[in-house]
Amino acid sequence: MKFTRRLIAGALALSVAGAALPALAQDVTQKLADESVIETIKKRGVIKIGLSIFKPWSMRDLNGDLIGFELDVGRELAKDMGVEAEFVPTSWDGIIPALVSGNFDTIISGMTITPQRNLTVNFTVPYAYSGLTILANTAMTEGFTLEDYNSPDVTFAARRGATPATTIAEMFPKAELLLFDEDGAATQEVLNGNAHATMMAEPSPSDEARANPDVLSVPFDQAFGAGGEGFALRKGDPDALAFFNSWITHKANTGWLKARHDYWFRGDDWKDQVAQ
Missing domain, CATH: 3.40.190.10 (Periplasmic binding protein-like II)
Incomplete structure (x- = not known):
């Protein structure tokens, strides 16, 4: 008899717990929604x-x-x-x-x-989706192939913490990389001849090359590191x-x-x- 009563009590406890589970799940869901x-x-x-x-x-x-x-x-x-x-x-x-x-x-x-x-x-x-292109100082990179940019003698400039900086480090690990807070500062380094190139998402490189045709150019008709935003x-x-x-x-x-x-x-x- 005692064994039977234990079975009945256990079954009742499981039944109560089972009934409480949906309510508990609903409470958790509501709490997540309220905290969103x-x-x-x-x-x-x-x-x-x-x-x-x-x-x-x-x-x-x-x-x-x-x-x-x-x-x-x-x-x-x-x-x-x-x-x-x-x-x-x-x-x-x-x-x-x-x-x-x-x-x-x-x-x-x-x-x-x-x-x-x-x-x-x-x-x-x-x-949105975008890819990166190289913006180069034309005189400093005349005759360069893509492989030539991966050299200790080449300096890149890029915005600190941004995808171009990561892509440059991965593609051109031998090159020096100067980091700045804004894209404009990185571009200015290339304009001033303090860096060979930078990398940015289009249309910025092409715009900069059109605005400064005597100094800047986009040397490769190729996008790098394309990805979703x-x-x-x-x-x-x-x-x-x-x-x-x-x-x-x-x-x-x-x-x-x-x-x-x-x-x-x-x-x-x-x-x-x-x-x-």
Whole structure:
């Protein structure tokens, strides 16, 4: 009898526990949803977006206002969420730590999705794609093959912490690499003859070569390190990741992302708005 009572008691306990499991799972799911940055954005009425300044992703116009592809994306995202967009310009080498520290809700700044970055942050599906090209000082690199750039006698300049710096180090490990906070400073080193070349995503190299035809050129009709660019967000937030992914997919399917990307990367109607 005692054994039978124990079996009945055990069965009842398992039954109660089994009934409690769905409720527990629902509580956990609700807690995750409540803690999502999406809820924070909705309550605040503002989405805070981290970005770095580099043409034509994000830049300041002649009045000092921020314009560019990323600004269009961020403002459209905010409009669809029913909130305002607040952009937080941040140096590239500190932008991921600033996101992790909670300085803003997401990074929308042409950030290439890489396994190394994915160890620290989560990425959405790509909302844009780009490749890198070499911008060279023509006189200093006359007659160079691609292999000639991989030499201790060659100096590259690049933006600190950005994908071009990593790609240069991987492709040309023997070359010297000078690091700067902005793409403009790296380009200036090449213009001044202090570096043989830099590497940037198009259309920046071709634009710089057209603006300085006597000094600069794009020596190879070849893109390197092509990859997708995603929004970066803090780990442990499945609701935010799901929302941003669905938004990007919708905007890609309707053609909105391509139209805005083509405007900034394939046209020049915007160039009279910024200092050349």
